[in-house]
Each structure stands twice: as C-alpha cells, then as structure tokens.
Amino acid sequence: MAHVDQLVGSYRAWASNGASGVPDWLKDLREGGIARFHDLGFPNMKQEAWRFTSVAPIAEGSFELAKTPARIPTLEEIRPFLLLEAGYRLVFLDGFFQQSLSTPFFDDVQSLAHVVSHRQDLVRAHLGKYAATQERPFSALNTAFVSDGAFVHVPAKTTILEPIQLLFLASGSKPVVAHPRNLVVVEREARASIVETYAALDEHSYWTNAVTEIVVADGARLDHHRVQRESHRAYHVATTQSHQGRDSTVNLHFVAFGGALARHDIGAVMAGPGGTLILNGLYLLAGAQHADHHTTIDHAADHCESHEYFNGVLDDKSRGVFTGRIVVRPGAQKTDSKQTNNNLLLSSNAHADSQPQLEIYADDVKCTHGSTVGPLDPRAMFYLESRGIGKDEARRLLTYGFAAEILGRMEVAPLRAQLDAIVRGRLAE
C-alpha cells in the first residue's frame, strides 16, 4: 500500500502548491477523488472486474507527477501523430495543453484548464457527473488530479463539419504519470466528430491515466474515435463514459495498438428513449502486450438500440480481455441490443478472454451476444487458396479482414485510411 500513500502524498503537495488557484467546487471534486482513491486502493485480481488484469506494474512502479515539459516539439515533429490535416486541434504534452501546436476555437474547443475559469457554469454542470468513481480507483485518482485536458462544446443545432482532433503525447524519458481529463458536451440536435489519440514521441515507459466524459443531448449525434497507440513500454489506463439523451446517436470507435499494459473502462448510458449507440472496437496486439476492454452499456430508457462489435487480433504472447456488460433497466422495453466479440489468435501462445454479462430487468427486449476465440478458419483458408491466393497472402488477408471489419464502420474516410495503413504496417511486421 506504500504506493497508494505515495500518490496521496504527491496529491497533497500538488494541491497545496501550484494547483491551488482554482474554484472551491473544483477543489471539492478533487478532494472527493483522492479520498475515494485512498479508500479503494489499487484493484486486485480477486475483484470480478479485474479478474484477468494485474495492475502490479503500475501499483509497484514509481511514477512522478508530470511537470510542464522542458521542450515543446515542433509541428513537424508531431505531424506523424496527426491523423487528419483539417479541423480544430488540441495538442497536449504529458497532459499539458500546448497552445503553439493547437488550433482551438474560442471557448468551445479549448483546454479544460482555460474553460474552468471562463465557462465555469457549463464545466461545473458536467465535470465529474458521468464517470463514476465509486468502484473505479483510477477514475477517482484522475478526478483528484483534474487540471487540464480537452474541452469540446458543440452548441445546440450546430454541426462542426471537420473532425476535431485531440492529441495526447508523452514526451520524454522520465517515468511520469499524466491524468488528462476530457469533457465533451454536444448540445441538443448538434453534431460533431472527434478523434482522440494517445501516442508517444519515443518508446519509453510512462503511465497515462485518462478520463473522457461525453454528454450527448436530445437529438444530437457524436462520432467519437479513440486511437490508443502509446509506447510499447507504456501503461495506459482510461475511462470513457458517455451519457446520451432522447433520439440521440452516439458512435464510439476504439482502436488499441499500443501499451505494454492497457486497461480501458468504457461505459455508455442510454438515458432517453429512442437512442442509438454503437461501440466498435479493435485491439491489435503482439509481443507481451496486454489489453483489457471492460465495457458497460446501460439501457436506462425504452426503445433504444445498441450495437457492440469488438475484434481482437492477438499475436506472439499477447493477451486480450473483453468484458461486455449489458444492463437493461426495468422499463427499458423494446431494447434492441447486439454484441459480438471475435478474437483471432495468430500464435499458440496468444490468449483471449471474452465474457458477456447480460443483466436484463425488462421483459420485452431483444438481446443477442456471441463471441469467438480461435485461430484462422481452415475453411476460409482453403476457400481463398482455391481462388489462387497463396497461403501467406490468404493468412494476411483473413487477418486484415478482422481489423477491416471494425475500421469499415468508421465514416470519416481519411481517418479510416490512416488507420488502415497503420494496421497493414503492423500486420506486415
């Protein structure tokens, strides 16, 4: 437990120092976060939600709280991590907003640190209201250290045409921890698209502990794409929590390529009738990588439709964990929910765990789920070979198909093409 005390100590030092000039409500939020983290401590594998993932490398590691980076990279240096040319852009280095690399838009696409004082009422109304900290120690810890991150606000009946890019880069060689905190608020009948990327300027060891809260109001639509391509020596822990209103559409896309150890808690609450939700995810792992996606879809209102698709491609000694929890609340009649998780094992040492968890408290609903874990289908191999496609190419094609199936659901064509190129590069390694 030494490390928990160490983190609490580092919080005390930080809170009493440079981070003190903030409104009281934010101080209270942080205090609540650190108290919760202190109570919960790090999760262990005896807990149901952490059965397959040990966070010992984080709990026993030593990570200093990230400081303002000494050197800011040039736009040329970060260009390889920008997946799109056009659109508003917010760039963060070790969790700190970088004005010189960003193209914000007034107080609607801005750093959270800025809007905490400039749009206090709006931020206060939403920040910390969705990402639960009750049973989520990492989310609680992030809340304790809330200071900067991305803020996106789309006013009612407004459409932002170009996707907004949020880029979180890890900079240096020191093992630091950053706690980026992002808030996305899409007002009534508005529409936007976001690309949230985590990457590193070089292959070193560090810890990212991110939380993204997403609110999509009645009749609005958000297409959110999250690309996790951290350093292969990094630890990545994150929570993404969405909350959507009546007749809204939320499409959440996830791609995880990076990290030595990655755990992503994804929660989606369908709070108003007639909502549509897509969770569409891909994890592509090799070496000794471990990625755990823990998803919860909460059907809290009637006549909502959710589709969840997660595919894993696991090579070498890598391990993929997927949990798909679907809760249908009493009264959420006419719920239509479909979930699939398909895992392709490219090596006999790769491993996948797939667990659907359905909790249904309404009687007039349609819920289906299915999962597969296995090597390439020999029938599919023969089918391709019988068309003149050689064994190696057939194998590549079928593997690529697992990834392409997920990428194909993303509507932003240039982003899809960039991710497609990354996938092809990974598979050619």
Place this chain on the structure above:
Amino acid sequence: MAKGKVLLEVKGLRAAVAGNEILKGVDLTIRDGEVHAIMGPNGSGKSTLAQVLAGHPAYTVLAGGATYEGKDLLDMKPEDRARAGVFLAFQYPVEIRGITNSYFLRSALNSLRRERGEPELDPIDFLQFLEQKLKSIGWDDSMMNRPVNEGFSGGEKKRNEILQLAVLEPRLAILDETDSGLDIDALKTVAEAVNQLRDPKRSFLIVTHYQRLLNYITPDVVHVLADGRIVKSGGPELAHELEAKGYDWLRDAAMVS
C-alpha cells in the same frame, strides 16, 4: 463434331476422409469445351470428387491419379490448381469477415494474372473489368461492396460463386451442388449465367443431386456415381431416366457388379 483435347483425366481414383474411403476407383475423362454432369444419391462421393480435384486438405488420395492439361493435378497445391485454371464453386461458400467482395475478387484475379505474367489490375481497372463481366451475365454490382458471403442469402452465395467463375475465367469449372437450396427463379438465374460462360476452351463438371438444373444446362455427358464409383454414363437423356426411376436401380446394379 470433332472431339477436343483431353483436359482432365481421372483414373482409378480412390480417396478417403477421416479414415473412411469414399471414392473407390473413379475414372473420368473431360475434353475441352465439354459439360459433364455427375449425379448420384447422397453419400455417393459426388462432393468428395469435387473437393479432391480442388485439393481440399481434409481428403487423402489412396490410389489412382488425375492429370490436368497433362500434368499431375493431385501433386499441385490448391492455389496452383486455381492458377492453372481449375475452379470449384463451393456447395457451402465461406464467409470472409471484413473483406469486400470486390477486394477479394481483385486479390484472386491478380494472383492468377501474376502467374500468367500479366500486369496486376489496380482498383480502377478492376472495376471496369468487373462491370464488363457483370454485364455479360446480366447481373448488377449490388454484392460487390459487401463482405464476402457475409449475410448473403443462399441464392446470393451461389450467385457469388458463379460471379467468381466469370471473373477468374477458369478452363475447368467444377460446380458442387450449386443448385441445392435454390428456388426455381434463382436456379434459372444461375443456369443462364453458366450458359453464358460456356466456351470451347472451358469445360464444366457439374455435381448435382437433382435433375432440374440439367433442364437449363444441357450436359454433353451424364455420369452416375454410386458408392464411390461411376456406375453408368450416358447422354443428357440419362438425367431424365434418373429423374423418372430414382437411383435405387443403379445402386442395386453397383452392388451386383
């Protein structure tokens, strides 16, 4: 009519799957441009013959052989057979997640073109080529941007096999129960496309349980396979005789012989 050159010659072919001998000595000669039909009751070995000729790894050849264009067919890998012009339309086409039909077809066609020393087609050239092919068999491109066979109806899957046949332009097309599971309209559609693809340089081996497909595709030769052997061969009229009399009289004949 002068007979064409021999394309496929099967002699004394015996083959097994999971230790069970299914083919017990099959002899078959197919010449250029000929259409042969193989009929027979369930379990007679029709599909096994089709799979063995295409090189399915689950089947073991016990004895006998098959030459294709004078070469030892059974010694070739499945992809090399395809590149040499052998095509199998599957009874149960396989779903390929994430790969669109047009991407799949282009990959397959380019594998064949590389083998023939022809330049590969880029996506734009391929689409033009594909449109011509679709037009020649009277179909539209509605299946092209969907993942291969995924969510296809039974009829769509079978049509997709014939479309691949049209694109890959094989010299020997083996149709494994392409008619099974099709309603009469789908059957006609498939048969008309096959008729469009008949060519003096292309031979067909049509494996079928029912005679009805042969109402629309008139074969040159009909064979009856029973208990792993060809027990009778004849002209198109043999198919009608089988329809009227069933298979039992032939099975009895096979037992006696």
